[in-house]
Amino acid sequence: MELIKLSGILIVIIGFALKKxxxxxILTAAIVTALVGGLGIVGLLETLGTSFVANRSxxxxxxxxxxxxxxxxxxxxxxxxxLIGKVKGASAGAVVGAYGIMRxxxxxxxxxxxxxxxxxxxxxxxxxxxxxEAKGDEPNEEHVEQLKGMASGMENVAWFFCQVLFVGGxxxxxxQSTLASLGYKVELLDLARVEIPVGxxxxxxxxxxxxxxxxKLSKKYYNKK
Amino acid sequence: xxxxxxxxxxxxxxxxxxxxIVIGLITIYTGVxxxxxxxxxxxxxxxxxxxSLGIVIAFGxxxxxxxxxxxxxIMTIPAIFRKVKIGKQETPDPEFTKKMSExxxxxxxxxxxxxxxxxxxxxxxxxxxxxxxxxxxxxxSVIILMLFSKENKPQVFLKDSERLxxxxxxxxxxxxxxxxxxxxxxxxxxxxxxxxxVGGIIPKGNVNVGIIVFAIGMMLFTMIMGNAFAAITVMTVxxxxxxxxxxxxxxxxIGMLALTCGYCGTLCTPxxxxxxxxxxxxxxxxxxxxxxxxxxxxxxxLLVFQISYMIIFK
Numbered sequence: 078m079e080l081i082k083l084s085g086i087l088i089v090i091i092g093f094a095l096k097k098x099x100x101x102x103i104l105t106a107a108i109v110t111a112l113v114g115g116l117g118i119v120g121l122l123e124t125l126g127t128s129f130v131a132n133r134s135x136x137x138x139x140x141x142x143x144x145x146x147x148x149x150x151x152x153x154x155x156x157x158x159x160l161i162g163k164v165k166g167a168s169a170g171a172v173v174g175a176y177g178i179m180r181x182x183x184x185x186x187x188x189x190x191x192x193x194x195x196x197x198x199x200x201x202x203x204x205x206x207x208x209x210e211a212k213g214d215e216p217n218e219e220h221v222e223q224l225k226g227m228a229s230g231m232e233n234v235a236w237f238f239c240q241v242l243f244v245g246g247x248x249x250x251x252x253q254s255t256l257a258s259l260g261y262k263v264e265l266l267d268l269a270r271v272e273i274p275v276g277x278x279x280x281x282x283x284x285x286x287x288x289x290x291x292x293k294l295s296k297k298y299y300n301k302k
Numbered sequence: 303x304x305x306x307x308x309x310x311x312x313x314x315x316x317x318x319x320x321x322x323i324v325i326g327l328i329t330i331y332t333g334v335x336x337x338x339x340x341x342x343x344x345x346x347x348x349x350x351x352x353x354s355l356g357i358v359i360a361f362g363x364x365x366x367x368x369x370x371x372x373x374x375x376i377m378t379i380p381a382i383f384r385k386v387k388i389g390k391q392e393t394p395d396p397e398f399t400k401k402m403s404e405x406x407x408x409x410x411x412x413x414x415x416x417x418x419x420x421x422x423x424x425x426x427x428x429x430x431x432x433x434x435x436x437x438x439x440x441x442x443s444v445i446i447l448m449l450f451s452k453e454n455k456p457q458v459f460l461k462d463s464e465r466l467x468x469x470x471x472x473x474x475x476x477x478x479x480x481x482x483x484x485x486x487x488x489x490x491x492x493x494x495x496x497x498x499x500v501g502g503i504i505p506k507g508n509v510n511v512g513i514i515v516f517a518i519g520m521m522l523f524t525m526i527m528g529n530a531f532a533a534i535t536v537m538t539v540x541x542x543x544x545x546x547x548x549x550x551x552x553x554x555x556i557g558m559l560a561l562t563c564g565y566c567g568t569l570c571t572p573x574x575x576x577x578x579x580x581x582x583x584x585x586x587x588x589x590x591x592x593x594x595x596x597x598x599x600x601x602x603x604l605l606v607f608q609i610s611y612m613i614i615f616k
Contacts, residue, residue, distance in 0.1 A: 082495045085487060086536050093527035094573070100472060101382045103479045104375075107486045114490020121486065122371030128485035129374050130362035134318075135478045137436055139325045139359075139467060141417060144443045146462025147454055148414050150394040151447060152403025156410045186418030193581040202585065222587055226596035229581040230569075233593075234600060237565040241558070244421040244432040247477050247531075252557045254481045255535050258488045259543045261553040265432045266425035268558045275562055278607055283600055290596075 085110030131257075135250045141187065148188075157183075157190045158200045168212075169205040169224055170291025174284035176201050177231040181280045184239035187246060192236075197228045209295075217298035227287045238279035241272040305363070314430040319363065321437045326360020329353075332464045339389035347385025351377055351472060374482070381472035388468045392461060398453065406450060413443040413450075477531050484535030496540030504545055510613050512545035513556065517609045520560050521567035521601075528573025530564030537564075551616040559608050566605045569597040 085106040092102030111121035157179070164175045176197075183189070190196040205224050209216045241248045249268040256263050306316055333352030336342045354377040362370050380386050403410070417439035424435025447454045467474070487493065504515055519541055523533035538557060546556050568574045571594070578593045589595070 079495045079498070082490055082492050085483075085490075086492065086496075086540075089483070089532060089536060090523070090526060093529060093532055096528075096573075098382055098384075099476055099529075100378050100479060103476075103483050104378050104382070107483050110483075110486050110490045110492065114486075114492070116486070116490055119368065120489070122375070123367045124371070124486050124489050125374050125482050126358075126362075126365075126367035126370030126372075128482040129358055129478060130365075130367070130370055132478050132481045133322050133325075133359050133362065134433055135481065136322070136325050136329075136359050137433055138474070139328055139463070140321060140437060140440055142463040142466040143328065143459050144413065144417070144440055144447065146394075146466045147447055147459050148410065148443075150399055150402070150458070150462065151410055151450060151454065152399050152406055153410050153414055155399065155403035156406070156408055160408065183414075186415045188414045188418075193584050197581070198584055222589065222592060223596070225581075225585040225587050226589075226592040229578075229585065229593040230596040230600065232581075233569060233577050233597065234604075237568065238562060238604070241562060243418055244425050245436045248561050249558065251477050251481055251531055251534060252538075252561055255484050255538045256553050256557045258481075258485050259493075259539065259547070261547065261557070263554045263557065264425075266422075267554045271555045271558050272562060274611065275559065275604070275608060279600075279604055282603055282607075286600055286603075287596075 081113045082110065084113060128254075128258075132250070132254045134245075135247060135254070137245055137250070138247065153188075154190050154195065157196070161200065161204070164204070166211070167208055168288075168291060168295065169208045169220075170227070170288040170295075172201065172205045172208050173224065173227050173231050173287050173291070176228065177235045177280055177284055177287075180232060180235035181239040181276065184236050185242035185276070187240065187243040189236070193229055193232055197232055201228050212299075214295075214299045220294050220298045223294055224291070227290065231283055231287060234279050234283045238272070239276045242269050242276050244269045312429070314428075314434055317430060317434045317437070321433065322362075323360045324437075326356045326358075328460070328463055329356030329359055329467070331460060332356075332467050335464055336387075336389045336468065342387055342389030344380070344385040344387040345389075347380030347383065348387055348389070348468075351380045351386045352467075355475070377475075378479075381475075386472050388471070391465045391468070393465070402451060409450075413446040416443045416446065476529075480531050480535050484539060487535070487539050493539040493543055497544035500541060500545065506545075507549060509546060509549045509551055509616060512541070512549070513551070513612045513616065514609055516541045516546055516556070516560055517563040517605065517612065520564040521570075521605055524564040524567030525571040525573065528568075528571055528575070530561055530568050533564050533567070534561050546616075551612075555612060555615060559612050563605060563608050566601040566608075569601040570594060 088106040206216050240246055244265050249265050329352050333349040337345050337349035354373045358370050358373050420439030421432045421435040424430055425432035504511055520533055520537050524530045527533055547553050572579055581593050
């Protein structure tokens with residue numbers, strides 16, 4: 078009857094897959110696991126309390142918010158738009174690639190410009206479409222649709238794989254605490270360091286992939302010799 | 303007070319505790335501000351959530367574990383009943399932002415990057431740790447912003463952090479709650495049960511097979527759950543620990559890369575709606591899977607790269 082201890086895991090998997098309230102899922106899984114695992118309610122509350130206090134480092138993002146909003150107020154996004162605007166005479170695919178480099182470098186410092194809603198839609202997409210027009214072509218609808226997908230993809234890849242380079246980011250902190258509960262003590266700096274090759278590879282491979290894909294689509298839709 | 307005067311506790315720990323008190327106070331401020339905000343549709347729930355969280359963050363060290371546990375449960379109740387809401391918010395005045403952007407230009411990147419720079423400097427050159435570096439970087443950033451403009455007063459920073467914290471809301475506590483769930487799993491012996499089950503499938507002692515199963519498992523679990531943070535706690539306890547780390551593989555490399563293997567799953571699943579579905583709507587795309595289709599190839603290449611990297615450098 079050891080298997081019953083896994084009911085908490087089952088609750089998490091099914092709960093997230095069915096898009097139930099995330100906090101409710103976690104709480105239910107914790108209560109069920111504590112009861113079937115013999116911790117009891119007191120054990121549950123003590124484990125919860127101890128672990129929460131031990132993991133307070135994960136709330137560092139609240140301290141960072143102390144400046145994030147004010148940076149935005151003082152023109153951070155506008156400066157980023159000016160910076161990417163320096164890319165001139167590039168193809169649409171190269172615009173997406175240039176954004177990837179910028180997004181990746183700033184992600185490593187935990188600096189964001191507003192994601193798809195705040196930056197890709199108002200700044201990157203007009204630049205990419207402008208790049209097609211600059212070559213004297215009428216932007217093809219299907220090509221623009223693909224560029225939207227590529228720009229969002231670049232946004233996601235750069236953010237996911239470069240934000241782990243920030244020492245003190247949520248990912249590293251969660252890994253640190255998960256390993257600590259298994260008895261392995263690791264440093265945040267080392268966790269960030271092992272991701273450097275992954276971050277660089279992710280940016281480079283995405284740029285190559287999207288550049289080539291855009292080139293192929295341009296040939297197909299505008300048929301330039 | 304004895305904590306701060308004790309010689310047995312390192313300066314880094316003391317400074318970190320001060321940082322937690324500041325974070326806790328910002329959180330409590332968020333609760334109090336919303337409690338008094340007539341425009342907030344759920345004043346009580348919002349206040350209960352942020353205040354109980356703030357108390358645990360700021361003073362948790364001095365509160366008995368069981369009382370902290372009770373406070374956490376109290377905190378989750380308004381969140382589950384969706385009674386944590388956003389009140390009146392002062393969004394940045396576009397005129398001011400335009401004026402500042404013209405005045406500062408690229409100089410705004412100095413306070414923006416200072417946090418990360420200080421974190422790295424402190425992690426490498428001091429014994430105080432990266433998080434104290436983050437704290438110092440924020441102080442530096444605040445000072446620079448105040449020098450930039452007289453209008454960046456202390457209450458502006460406080461109000462802006464309240465605005466952002468209220469916007470992200472209770473879901474920002476997900477990583478912490480998942481970490482606590484992981485602790486409950488470990489205490490209840492969940493890892494041993496999975497290890498027993500999977501032991502029949504994975505040959506014991508073959509670290510490379512363990513790494514491949516762990517990496518692919520992270521990707522698949524993340525695709526099902528839509529959240530790599532949820533997957534990593536379960537998978538590390540069940541697979542990573544007993545089948546990879548127990549045989550001497552480097553916990554730094556395996557533990558961390560498992561998370562980014564999970565991110566490969568995030569790139570491939572509509573379950574991660576924020577990243578893959580919301581952009582489709584925001585960019586008026588026709589194909590609901592238009593973002594995912596542009597990510598699948600990259601995700602698979604990155605997974606293979608990371609598995610090879612782990613096997614070579616474990």
